[in-house]
Amino acid sequence: xxxxxxxxxxxxxxxxxxxxxxxxxxxxxxxxxxxxxxxxxxxxxxxxxxxxxxxxxxxxxxxxxxxxxxxxxxxxxxxxxxxxxxxxxxxxxxxxxxxxxxxxxxxxxxxxxxxxxxxxxxxxxxxxxxxxxxxxxxxxxxxxxxxxxxxxxxxxxxxxxxxxxxxxxxxxxxxxxxxxxxxxxxxxxxxxxxxxxxxxxxxxxxxxxxxxxxxxxxxxxxxxxxxxxxxxxxxxxxxxxxxxxxxxxxxxxxxxxxxxxxxxxxxxxxxxxxxxxxxxxxxxxxxxxxxxxxxxxxxxxxxxxxxxxxxxxxxxxxxxxxxxxxxxxxxxxxxxxxxxxxxxxxxxxxxxxxxxxxxxxxxxxxxxxxxxxxxxxxxxxxxxxxxxxxxxxxxxxxxxxxxxxxxxxxxxxxxxxxxxxxxxxxxxxxxxxxxxxxxxxxxxxxxxxxxxx
Amino acid sequence: xxxxxxxxxxxxxxxxxxxxxxxxxxxxxxxxxxxxxxxxxxxxxxxxxxxxxxxxxxxxxxxxxxxxxxxxxxxxxxxxxxxxxxxxxxxxxxxxxxxxxxxxxxxxxxxxxxxxxxxxxxxxxxxxxxxxxxxxxxxxxxxxxxxxxxxxxxxxxxxxxxxxxxxxxxxxxxxxxxxxxxxxxxxxxxxxxxxxxxxxxxxxxxxxxxxxxxxxxxxxxxxxxxxxxxxxxxxxxxxxxxxxxxxxxxxxxxxxxxxxxxxxxxxxxxxx
Numbered sequence: 109x110x111x112x113x114x115x116x117x118x119x120x121x122x123x124x125x126x127x128x129x130x131x132x133x134x135x136x137x138x139x140x141x142x143x144x145x146x147x148x149x150x151x152x153x154x155x156x157x158x159x160x161x162x163x164x165x166x167x168x169x170x171x172x173x174x175x176x177x178x179x180x181x182x183x184x185x186x187x188x189x190x191x192x193x194x195x196x197x198x199x200x201x202x203x204x205x206x207x208x209x210x211x212x213x214x215x216x217x218x219x220x221x222x223x224x225x226x227x228x229x230x231x232x233x234x235x236x237x238x239x240x241x242x243x244x245x246x247x248x249x250x251x252x253x254x255x256x257x258x259x260x261x262x263x264x265x266x267x268x269x270x271x272x273x274x275x276x277x278x279x280x281x282x283x284x285x286x287x288x289x290x291x292x293x294x295x296x297x298x299x300x301x302x303x304x305x306x307x308x309x310x311x312x313x314x315x316x317x318x319x320x321x322x323x324x325x326x327x328x329x330x331x332x333x334x335x336x337x338x339x340x341x342x343x344x345x346x347x348x349x350x351x352x353x354x355x356x357x358x359x360x361x362x363x364x365x366x367x368x369x370x371x372x373x374x375x376x377x378x379x380x381x382x383x384x385x386x387x388x389x390x391x392x393x394x395x396x397x398x399x400x401x402x403x404x405x406x407x408x409x410x411x412x413x414x415x416x417x418x419x420x421x422x423x424x425x426x427x428x429x430x431x432x433x434x435x436x437x438x439x440x441x442x443x444x445x446x447x448x449x450x451x452x453x454x455x456x457x458x459x460x461x462x463x464x465x466x467x468x469x470x471x472x473x474x475x476x477x478x479x480x481x482x483x484x485x486x487x488x489x490x491x492x493x494x495x496x497x498x499x500x501x502x503x504x505x506x507x508x509x510x511x512x513x514x515x516x517x518x519x520x521x522x523x524x525x526x527x528x529x530x531x532x533x534x535x536x537x538x539x540x541x542x543x544x545x546x547x548x549x550x551x552x553x554x555x556x557x558x559x560x561x
Numbered sequence: 562x563x564x565x566x567x568x569x570x571x572x573x574x575x576x577x578x579x580x581x582x583x584x585x586x587x588x589x590x591x592x593x594x595x596x597x598x599x600x601x602x603x604x605x606x607x608x609x610x611x612x613x614x615x616x617x618x619x620x621x622x623x624x625x626x627x628x629x630x631x632x633x634x635x636x637x638x639x640x641x642x643x644x645x646x647x648x649x650x651x652x653x654x655x656x657x658x659x660x661x662x663x664x665x666x667x668x669x670x671x672x673x674x675x676x677x678x679x680x681x682x683x684x685x686x687x688x689x690x691x692x693x694x695x696x697x698x699x700x701x702x703x704x705x706x707x708x709x710x711x712x713x714x715x716x717x718x719x720x721x722x723x724x725x726x727x728x729x730x731x732x733x734x735x736x737x738x739x740x741x742x743x744x745x746x747x748x749x750x751x752x753x754x755x756x757x758x759x760x761x762x763x764x765x766x767x768x769x770x771x772x773x774x775x776x777x778x779x780x781x782x783x784x785x786x787x788x789x790x791x792x793x794x795x796x797x798x799x800x801x802x803x804x805x806x807x808x809x810x811x812x813x814x815x816x817x818x819x820x821x822x823x824x825x826x827x828x829x830x831x832x833x
């Protein structure tokens with residue numbers, strides 16, 4: 109029966125950084141397969157559409173299936189076969205979503221609300237890549253296409269309407285953001301790195317990608333400075349040359365292991381005149397501190413130490429959390445919209461059944477009547493035929509509109525079964541092939557989707 | 562007739578100011594652009610107002626306080642819109658538009674009737690001297706507003722208060738550069754205003770410089786701005802010191818422009 113043909117639903121099985129350790133995640137990533145999405149598609153008979161997302165923080169199979177429960181079992185079996193993990197571990201560390209939950213999850217992942225660092229933008233690109241793969245391999249279809257496109261647009265909407273990604277949430281990014289607030293444009297600026305350290309090097313790297321023109325590396329031992337300068341594509345100097353270099357520098361990142369202050373206030377005061385009072389920004393990420401806190405009192409000199417930077421980062425993280433609440437609201441609204449589009453899909457077969465039944469009755473009755481009306485000419489017969497057609501279409505018009513407008517899920521399900529029983533659409537005795545069914549669905553989709561979904 | 566247009570202009574400026582402030586607080590997109598359009602409309606209305614008064618009075622309306630404040634507001638508005646067309650400095654509108662509105666209020670506080678021009682002032686130097694001077698005031702107003710923004714932003718960064726204000730204001734270096742640009746154009750115009758004024762004085766009263774209070778204070782203002790620019794260009798003064806000097810210079814300018822007339826009467830007094 110058209111409406112009995114169970115409609116496809118969206119499901120999702122996955123693991124992420126919260127539910128599974130990296131040892132489990134990497135096994136499920138199926139890296140040994142050349143085209144994991146294709147292999148999955150071929151081995152999961154219950155899944156009509158598949159997108160396979162694998163990043164360092166998550167592995168997820170997003171699928172459309174008319175039997176989601178069975179699809180889940182198949183995915184589990186496949187994973188167990190290929191990863192060597194037993195069912196216990198797998199079911200403990202994975203999550204399963206179906207229908208509205210799955211849609212919400214995909215939207216949240218795309219918008220980076222489910223990420224380790226909320227708001228980090230890479231995940232959207234990774235999801236787009238996963239979708240592109242699925243599309244190329246012919247594994248994605250109508251349902252997932254729609255889901256993915258919607259997920260991308262939701263992510264974009266969240267990015268523009270909330271400030272979820274606008275704040276730096278790491279020390280090195282915070283340092284760059286501050287530098288931008290002092291200097292505006294960083295192009296043409298010169299930075300100096302005193303000492304070494306992962307965080308300092310990262311900050312220097314960020315400064316460079318943000319346009320800083322020249323990087324000078326100063327170190328107690330010149331060899332170390334030269335090594336580091338080579339790695340960061342900069343110029344090496346020894347600590348003795350520091351004062352001269354400071355005159356030329358705009359941004360100083362200091363992270364030496366020195367036990368005490370190495371840059372005193374007087375030293376900076378002295379260089380301000382030769383540097384024509386140009387703004388100077390110190391970032392002191394050393395513990396204990398390298399730079400005299402009094403430096404911040406000098407005109408046009410700004411100093412941030414590690415604690416102050418951490419505070420900035422914490423505030424920004426808190427702000428992201430606040431923005432995330434807004435984002436969740438947007439997602440809820442979009443999930444409902446998407447779900448109602450999805451629901452409208454199972455109306456189509458009922459409408460089609462209704463129309464077909466009416467049409468077959470009309471034809472049968474017309475044929476029977478015409479047999480007894482031999483005395484009428486063609487014109488009259490045509491008029492009668494027209495009459496029946498318009499009767500049928502007028503009678504069906506209101507119920508069909510009513511069906512299409514019915515948006516609440518429980519109501520619609522009841523309504524669908526009521527109409528099915530009322531018109532005994534089951535008793536029609538005709539079967540609709542999957543192709544026909546899909547075609548009918550496709551038509552309905554076109555009609556409905558042009559109506560704004 | 563001109564009253565009507567004046568009031569319409571005033572309300573338009575108030576609306577633009579409100580728009581800029583709403584944008585500053587909510588950061589809602591598009592509001593700033595709408596405010597700028599409203600301000601542009603205000604400028605057009607203001608131009609009509611001044612044109613009508615010129616036609617009625619048969620001389621440029623630059624004699625009474627009412628007209629001079631109005632023309633200053635018009636100039637600031639025009640200079641601001643031109644400046645934003647070129648540089649689009651964020652949040653500037655919220656600082657400049659209240660000043661424009663304030664000068665409109667000052668204008669409204671003075672009688673608007675047009676008095677016949679005393680014969681001594683009837684010269685083509687009147688529009689030249691007055692418009693150049695007021696244009697320079699407009700530019701110096703802009704540099705004043707930007708310097709205020711600089712000091713606020715500098716305070717935020719020095720005190721590590723990186724909250725809402727910090728996020729809304731532009732970067733320090735940009736503010737400093739923009740204030741300097743305004744000074745670099747405003748100061749030569751101020752100089753030119755003083756020179757044309759002294760040529761006119763020679764024609765009207767027979768002496769280039771007669772040390773009346775207005776002239777003395779103009780010189781003081783000029784010296785302050787000259788010192789500031791000199792320090793900027795030679796020693797490389799910038800940032801906080803420069804911003805403070807800009808503000809002191811502007812207060813002196815306002816005193817020269819307004820205070821002198823009220824407190825130290827002399828030949829230059831505006832009709833009040």
